[in-house]
Amino acid sequence: xxxxxxxxxxxxxxxxxxxxxxxxxxxxxxxxxxxxxxxxxxxxxxxxxxxxxxxxxxxxxxxxxxxxxxxxxxxxxxxxxxxxxxxxxxxxxxxxxxxxxxxxxxxxxxxxxxxxxxxxxxxxxxxxxxxxxxxxxxxxxxxxxxxxxxxxxxxxxxxxxxxxxxxxxxxxxxxxxxxxxxxxxxxxxxxxxxxxxxxxxxxxxxxxxxxxxxxxxxxxxxxxxxxxxxxxxxxxxxxxxxxxxxxxxxxxxxxxxxxxxxxxxxxxxxxxxxxxxxxxxxxxxxxxxxxxxxxxxxxxxxxxx
Amino acid sequence: xxxxxxxxxxxxxxxxxxxxxxxxxxxxxxxxxxxxxxxxxxxxxxxxxxxxxxxxxxxxxxxxxxxxxxxxxxxxxxxxxxxxxxxxxxxxxxxxxxxxxxxxxxxxxxxxxxxxxxxxxxxxxxxxxxxxxxxxxxxxxxxxxxxxxxxxxxxxxxxxxxxxxxxxxxxxxxxxxxxxxxxxxxxxxxxxxxxxxxxxxxxxxxxxxxxxxxxxxxxxxxxxxxxxxxxxxxxxxxxxxxxxxxxxxxxxxxxxxxxxxxxxxxxxxxxxxxxxxxxxxxxxxxxxxxxxxxxxxxxxxxxxx
Numbered sequence: 325x326x327x328x329x330x331x332x333x334x335x336x337x338x339x340x341x342x343x344x345x346x347x348x349x350x351x352x353x354x355x356x357x358x359x360x361x362x363x364x365x366x367x368x369x370x371x372x373x374x375x376x377x378x379x380x381x382x383x384x385x386x387x388x389x390x391x392x393x394x395x396x397x398x399x400x401x402x403x404x405x406x407x408x409x410x411x412x413x414x415x416x417x418x419x420x421x422x423x424x425x426x427x428x429x430x431x432x433x434x435x436x437x438x439x440x441x442x443x444x445x446x447x448x449x450x451x452x453x454x455x456x457x458x459x460x461x462x463x464x465x466x467x468x469x470x471x472x473x474x475x476x477x478x479x480x481x482x483x484x485x486x487x488x489x490x491x492x493x494x495x496x497x498x499x500x501x502x503x504x505x506x507x508x509x510x511x512x513x514x515x516x517x518x519x520x521x522x523x524x525x526x527x528x529x530x531x532x533x534x535x536x537x538x539x540x541x542x543x544x545x546x547x548x549x550x551x552x553x554x555x556x557x558x559x560x561x562x563x564x565x566x567x568x569x570x571x572x573x574x575x576x577x578x579x580x581x582x583x584x585x586x587x588x589x590x591x592x593x594x595x596x597x598x599x600x601x602x603x604x605x606x607x608x609x610x611x612x613x614x615x616x617x618x619x620x621x622x623x624x625x626x627x628x629x
Numbered sequence: 630x631x632x633x634x635x636x637x638x639x640x641x642x643x644x645x646x647x648x649x650x651x652x653x654x655x656x657x658x659x660x661x662x663x664x665x666x667x668x669x670x671x672x673x674x675x676x677x678x679x680x681x682x683x684x685x686x687x688x689x690x691x692x693x694x695x696x697x698x699x700x701x702x703x704x705x706x707x708x709x710x711x712x713x714x715x716x717x718x719x720x721x722x723x724x725x726x727x728x729x730x731x732x733x734x735x736x737x738x739x740x741x742x743x744x745x746x747x748x749x750x751x752x753x754x755x756x757x758x759x760x761x762x763x764x765x766x767x768x769x770x771x772x773x774x775x776x777x778x779x780x781x782x783x784x785x786x787x788x789x790x791x792x793x794x795x796x797x798x799x800x801x802x803x804x805x806x807x808x809x810x811x812x813x814x815x816x817x818x819x820x821x822x823x824x825x826x827x828x829x830x831x832x833x834x835x836x837x838x839x840x841x842x843x844x845x846x847x848x849x850x851x852x853x854x855x856x857x858x859x860x861x862x863x864x865x866x867x868x869x870x871x872x873x874x875x876x877x878x879x880x881x882x883x884x885x886x887x888x889x890x891x892x893x894x895x896x897x898x899x900x901x902x903x904x905x906x907x908x909x910x911x912x913x914x915x916x917x918x919x920x921x922x923x924x925x926x927x928x929x930x931x932x933x934x
Contacts, residue, residue: 618653
């Protein structure tokens with residue numbers, strides 16, 4: 325794999341401002357920074373993203389990958405961010421085939437931030453085969469706990485979304501942005517740089533044939549391997565979030581928030597384990613509970629029985 | 630004003646599904662519906678919106694108005710929603726001038742949902758002059774309380790954003806959608822149908838010259854009129870949300886959430902009173918506190934002194 329040349333143009337993530345509270349008292353608070361970043365591909369203006377600016381190079385790479393405009397980082401020669409002009413210049417090795425045509429259709433999606441994908445949202449989805457393995461309940465609790473302990477822009481300034489990639493129970497990358505699709509795209513860019521071609525692994529299998537896509541499948545095998553890659557997001561499990569996870573070869577997504585109808589449909593279709601409302605010991609598994617291994621069932625809460 | 634002909638194609642807002650909780654118990658829950666709606670203007674495909682489907686006609690009108698593609702509802706002959714094909718057909722009276730050119734630039738913004746506006750985000754902003762008047766603290770508390778009491782899709786299913794338009798302290802319209810920009814656009818569409826041309830009133834004045842744009846301006850006049858129109862949103866005060874409010878002639882926005890840096894900059898520039906973190910009796914005024922009238926200061930909380 326030939327890696328692209330990248331700048332490392334991180335910008336300050338928060339700004340201090342004065343606000344006035346309900347007592348009329350001025351309080352010094354932090355708010356998240358927010359900058360526009362216009363993406364140029366081979367000198368052609370593609371899109372303007374609004375971003376916190378934490379990892380603009382990974383964001384740009386992940387954006388191009390998740391929009392299916394490039395198949396792997398091999399195709400990219402360099403990514404050069406210049407905050408003086410709020411622009412990122414992407415140089416490809418051989419151009420992007422039919423770029424005019426492929427960026428002509430526009431779908432405005434539900435998510436936060438980068439809620440716009442170039443047409444063909446569902447393209448390639450049927451070719452995705454997610455890796456086997458189960459999400460252990462104990463692993464899920466470790467993930468939620470790791471996020472809880474993370475010092476973050478959210479804690480200091482609020483109003484940002486966070487995404488994280490876990491390997492097993494270990495936090496591999498934690499990203500925040502003003503839009504959560506920026507956060508997931510940034511992780512996609514990082515993964516592509518660190519884990520080879522951006523394509524879901526084609527090993528493994530979907531849930532067994534004949535099993536109800538959502539419920540009633542066979543009980544998980546307690547000897548089944550623990551899922552290696554798990555995705556965490558503070559945002560809702562929308563169709564776009566589920567699609568992007570599947571495209572990244574991630575078979576389980578955990579959210580602090582809920583799920584939308586199309587997010588659920590896509591998760592069922594691709595065999596992705598979708599878990600939401602994950603706080604403390606609580607959660608709800610919306611899709612593919614046969615991929616959950618209940619190894620840490622908490623004692624029943626008296627008030628709920 | 631000639632009003633367009635509209636269908637009234639409300640779709641079911643929630644769906645019941647089974648989810649599995651941390652005890653392995655199946656629970657029947659509601660999730661928000663989510664549908665794609667492709668907008669055709671004079672038979673030309675413009676965009677696909679992901680929406681809850683509560684008020685697709687107002688959403689479409691508000692989208693066209695807030696994108697500045699039409700100047701008023703007068704320009705629209707009919708809006709016809711057909712859920713069988715997930716499409717809305719807009720017929721204009723005289724076409725949209727230079728539509729190709731005006732929809733060519735794309736800015737992907739921070740917000741939820743309709744996070745994409747056609748270029749020229751800041752266009753016309755300097756021509757906006759917001760109406761005079763103050764937001765009374767008692768009015769703010771009444772607004773937060775009215776929202777708290779509202780039965781909603783959020784309460785039954787979660788994962789939606791809500792916006793509301795208040796006239797004084799009275800709830801005029803409450804809208805939820807899977808994307809909060811859909812919710813604000815829906816309100817814009819409703820306002821345009823019910824309140825004449827979609828243009829901010831040009832009476833009144835900006836904050837006095839020479840006053841610090843954010844702080845330290847003159848104390849508000851206790852005899853100043855109470856602001857007639859106040860906007861409430863559960864979402865963050867992003868630049869797009871503030872711009873849309875200003876375009877709608879609304880001089881105060883109240884949010885349950887925080888503000889982003891560009892949201893703050895725009896609020897300061899147009900003289901909009903931006904209030905966030907509004908829950909119970911707490912809030913923070915981020916911009917133009919001289920438009921707040923402190924008529925209901927709560928007793929100091931002992932733990933914060």
